[in-house]
Amino acid sequence: LRAEADAGVDPESTPDVGIIMGSDSDLEVMSGAHDALAELGFAEQTDFHDAPDARFTYETYVVSAHRTPELMYAYGETAAARGLDVVIAGAGGKSADLPNMTASIAYPIPVVGVPVQEKSVDSVIGMPTGAPIVAVDAGKSFNAALSAAQILSREHDELRERLVEYHEGLVGGVARDSRDLHD
Amino acid sequence: LRAEADAGVDPESTPDVGIIMGSDSDLEVMSGAHDALAELGFAEQTDFHDAPDARFTYETYVVSAHRTPELMYAYGETAAARGLDVVIAGAGGKSADLPNMTASIAYPIPVVGVPVQEKSVDSVIGMPTGAPIVAVDAGKSFNAALSAAQILSREHDELRERLVEYHEGLVGGVARDSRDLHD
Amino acid sequence: LRAEADAGVDPESTPDVGIIMGSDSDLEVMSGAHDALAELGFAEQTDFHDAPDARFTYETYVVSAHRTPELMYAYGETAAARGLDVVIAGAGGKSADLPNMTASIAYPIPVVGVPVQEKSVDSVIGMPTGAPIVAVDAGKSFNAALSAAQILSREHDELRERLVEYHEGLVGGVARDSRDLHD
Amino acid sequence: LRAEADAGVDPESTPDVGIIMGSDSDLEVMSGAHDALAELGFAEQTDFHDAPDARFTYETYVVSAHRTPELMYAYGETAAARGLDVVIAGAGGKSADLPNMTASIAYPIPVVGVPVQEKSVDSVIGMPTGAPIVAVDAGKSFNAALSAAQILSREHDELRERLVEYHEGLVGGVARDSRDLHD
Amino acid sequence: LRAEADAGVDPESTPDVGIIMGSDSDLEVMSGAHDALAELGFAEQTDFHDAPDARFTYETYVVSAHRTPELMYAYGETAAARGLDVVIAGAGGKSADLPNMTASIAYPIPVVGVPVQEKSVDSVIGMPTGAPIVAVDAGKSFNAALSAAQILSREHDELRERLVEYHEGLVGGVARDSRDLHD
Amino acid sequence: LRAEADAGVDPESTPDVGIIMGSDSDLEVMSGAHDALAELGFAEQTDFHDAPDARFTYETYVVSAHRTPELMYAYGETAAARGLDVVIAGAGGKSADLPNMTASIAYPIPVVGVPVQEKSVDSVIGMPTGAPIVAVDAGKSFNAALSAAQILSREHDELRERLVEYHEGLVGGVARDSRDLHD
């Protein structure tokens, strides 16, 4: 990671969103973020030095706060230099150290914490004054990705439009459900 | 509000952050957001047509989801046209309709929900899939403002620097506390 | 809906009870309201302009507070003009915005909130002072419909009798259960 | 009570709303219902045989489910004959027997349960299927009275207007608070 | 029940323990009380006028606080005259009215409340000062029956011995489990 | 204690009820048991070998499960030999070992557990199947004493009458409160 951070790659070809989780057992919940980003036209970048063509990209890492604290530290510290703009971090147990510590180390990059289970909510959200993190509801990695896109859309009008299009699809779905009820 | 939205004011002279709350009894908790924004050099804009000189500004409104649903609707719907980039919304009871509804209506502008009391946390955070909101911990409007600044800092390097400076001040404070303990 | 509201239909041929829910996934829980109303002799009205013969009727809509805030707004605002007397509103997650917002917008029509899950209870019930809603227990849409009928029965003696008959059936059931235990 | 029930008094001169609570220590919380009814022009009727002139009236009793179960039983059983249309019942501890039992005995008169403390909510709301009660949030006897008036307003247009007027006063208050914030 | 209460039957031939529950759906949980009483040599008495030979006996009734409040009232009021010494009452939902009301009405006969589900605990245990009930843990009707036997054993040495014998069987079981672990 | 147990004192002159608590800081809450027993005519016995004249008596001990496990063990083991008929045991923290362990050791003497604080409820009530204890609500030592008296009243008609008299006093109080409300 530190090598990548030093590589001085053009920001346009680095991932915009970093998705991290503490264990591959969190992947099932966290894959909602993949779904949402795919829905919005993001491409996954699996090799830092070989960016996909898509304008917006994301990467995914397993980084454990407790089993690999050094790796977590390195990920947070190099996030800015590696060109990330937002980090989505999942937390699997009652101790949500991964999103919390990453929010502190990667600061001032915004971190959206995803409590993987209901019991992680308090710990993800409960940062002390002066140490910001924002959180979504338990298991809602899909919404975390929408929020990440909303953040990026402040700067990128293109994303704003994609978000609006996505929402219009939802409205149509509700109308359809209501009609189906009457049949 | 709708008149302001139609005014076509230059985005540079509109407020960047909108702070709303359901009742003036929430002001004591929500004023933490004012403190944080002031700390980062934001100025309050009390007249939409008369912007302060400061580069970054915010406005504050009392908007009640249940007593004035029409006003809440108008605020959310005109937020983009009025030039807001982020909304910080406080929720005072167990039914956090103000941040939640505003997040839906002002979408895709990101909304940072602030549960004014502990018992508002679940309701603020609990939006359905497809309807994004991000939340901070109960009473932590200060952190909500830092998060809003982090979001704006994606586009504005100047804010990024102010955030880093603020944090360096905190580090110095910890060192001082630790030293004091030994005396 | 607004067209229907303007139609000036004779109140006797409009639905008495409106049942709304945020998603068709709430239908399984909310169908208890259908069961109770059917038990009391209500008929479902699926076409606003074509009332069933039955004296008491109800309608059902899917209306999402977060995906279709405009529709929710329109439903609440036209409820009185469309001839509704009581609204039963289900809420599926931790943020019970549908019953809460509808209670505010359709006011002074009474709204009976149904928390679809246990975790929705606090949010449904937690309205601020001055913004009334009444709630039943999680998942008890059957009881919400009985309560709606109790409300209508203040004006309609016929419903009062049907409610009493229903209850006498329950008493007989308890006696039967007790006897069965002894065999 | 039974004598009053047998008296065959003209319904127009009996109380419309009955307010009961288990102990005079609940009075401080329950007096919110008095405030709301007074706001809507209801008069208190302290002597059953001497009705006030006001069109809408209420009465208040201390009835303990556990210390005076016979009295509670009599109150519920005679409620209809005594001309009551809605009962507001407060519950002070973890065992909300007063609203619950009254809802069962006075059925089909609608009962609005008021949990006097937070810890009474579950018990007030938790009635079994087939035994309806509606509840408001802990301590919100003011809203319970608004809800009672909403129920009565189905039959009485006059009350509907008073409820709307009350609400317009609230809207003005929010506008005032928002303006004050800017000064 | 009232006829049985007036019958003046010899106390030795009336049931010692009354087991009541609000619905036959509670029977699965409440049957633990049957198991414990059988283990201690109690016989079930299914006909009040035809006592089994066994020295200690119990009876079981389905009595619903909300569907059959009159029956519950009659059961509690006649309990003493019908010769019962302890009542075990199950409560199935969040509103534990059956054990609570029975404790008040059958007073001073001791009532052991059994919360059928976890969520019934607060309501069963939460009686106001001056209105005594004792409770066991959720679902532990077996222990409620042991407690009932402990209460009866104050007067009956024979039961005291049976309780001690039962306990010695448990001790042997633990020793066996510990030994099995080592194999 | 063991000496007292061996003394072979006449049961009529030993305390009927033993009250124990883990610390003198629990005394404020536990003194409700003294009040209730005094109300029912019990006398405190402070010297085991010098019984008061009153027919029913109680004693009080500070016995800590964690600081003096040997003393707790001795108290439980000698309870029967020392002539106690019921034990009321208070528990002050989250670990309610005093009532629980005493219930196991003094078995089959019935133990009424009093959670001194709300957070002790789960631990007091949560005994495993086969190890009976009965509990009252947090802080309700007054009710625990009434329950103890109910247990003793199975054998002693005199106590039954005192309990009924006490209750009649309560009924009068409710009537008075209700009348006061109308003035």
Added chain:
Amino acid sequence: LRAEADAGVDPESTPDVGIIMGSDSDLEVMSGAHDALAELGFAEQTDFHDAPDARFTYETYVVSAHRTPELMYAYGETAAARGLDVVIAGAGGKSADLPNMTASIAYPIPVVGVPVQEKSVDSVIGMPTGAPIVAVDAGKSFNAALSAAQILSREHDELRERLVEYHEGLVGGVARDSRDLHD
């Protein structure tokens, strides 16, 4: 146990860690402690007088606080004389008396409490000031064994190395998971 305690066996041949639980139904959860100790090279000692060759050993007992209080007492009192250095104690219900009482009786031997279920956490951890116990999370007997080994490792460098080796294996696992994600 008391015989073993008096046997004066060489400390090197006694078990280092004692694992106790209240019932063999806790074994599934508690076997995590076996797994962790096996991972670190501990051997199980099933016969106190016949020590395995391995340098570090543990033993397992079923000891019930409520069904066999005498046995629990004896186990705690003889723990030091029997050569144990740490005790791991599981608690299966809401009343965690086994770890708590053992911590008090075996004091000053450190006891690591394992709440077998989520609902046991409060009771295990909630010891009064002056009565120390340390606890791990619900169901994490594996971590309790690691903690026990950390405690022993203060004195035994060999264990320190084994703990470090175990951890390095975990780090490798995280790296593998992260790589797998990209394929």
Added chain:
Amino acid sequence: LRAEADAGVDPESTPDVGIIMGSDSDLEVMSGAHDALAELGFAEQTDFHDAPDARFTYETYVVSAHRTPELMYAYGETAAARGLDVVIAGAGGKSADLPNMTASIAYPIPVVGVPVQEKSVDSVIGMPTGAPIVAVDAGKSFNAALSAAQILSREHDELRERLVEYHEGLVGGVARDSRDLHD
């Protein structure tokens, strides 16, 4: 810290116990650890290079996981080299990152986590499998220090004796309290 770690100081003159907390506002709660260690004859070491004469010593630092993550990292990483044997770490909010991260980084040194408030308990205790920490109850830093001393006492008989003496003082206190009650 790193300089101290490299200094190669004789273990006998380094602190045995390290006490850390995230903010000086936690000092009031954490000072219970100071009290307990002082009670057991530990001396505070305020200058790493100038050890007090006492055989057992401790040091105290303010280290914030979120404001000074680098410092926390350095403290954990150098703990072993600086001669610490146990770390007591306090956590002040809902996110207990300080004890958790320190437990991971300082591993295999045992860390005793102290939740400064009730709401920190879940987060302190909730470490994932493979990442051990042990915890005491909220606010019980006094017990955390006793536990730390128990851990050290495995190797140091002198501490074992001091712990036993401390406990005997407690037993005397209970006896006194019990006697006082009778006067």
